[in-house]
Amino acid sequence: MAKEYFTAYSPKEITDMLAEAIRSDEVRDIIAKKLKRAMAEVYLKPSEVCQLFQPSISRQTLSRLVKDGLIPKTVLDGAAYFKLRDVKKAVKLYKKALR
Numbered sequence: 001m002a003k004e005y006f007t008a009y010s011p012k013e014i015t016d017m018l019a020e021a022i023r024s025d026e027v028r029d030i031i032a033k034k035l036k037r038a039m040a041e042v043y044l045k046p047s048e049v050c051q052l053f054q055p056s057i058s059r060q061t062l063s064r065l066v067k068d069g070l071i072p073k074t075v076l077d078g079a080a081y082f083k084l085r086d087v088k089k090a091v092k093l094y095k096k097a098l099r
Contacts, residue, residue, distance in 0.1 A: 042084040043074065049082050052091055065090060 009017070021027050049071070050057050057065075065071045071090045073080045 043076075043081040044084055044087060046080055046082070049087050052087055053094060057094075065094075070094075 022031075044052075046059055046062055050059060050062055062071070066073050070093065071082060072086055073082055075081075
């Protein structure tokens, strides 16, 4: 069942208010910063992540690191990906642990 919301504004008035808000410099700057940050993220496949470790690690070791919370993963369309910046942090911690 569809929900109905009652408001003092018509759909056209709401649309106009949203359009005006998007045109404002402040909102536009916020959206631009978020888009820039999202586009700057580099995502890696599990095989690429394994190769960044020296010596390289197995997929099973990568799974354990994810399970232990050392590397967060992102699932996109059913496939696992890893943010490069998260992997770099994990590689540093892993190197320290090996010493």
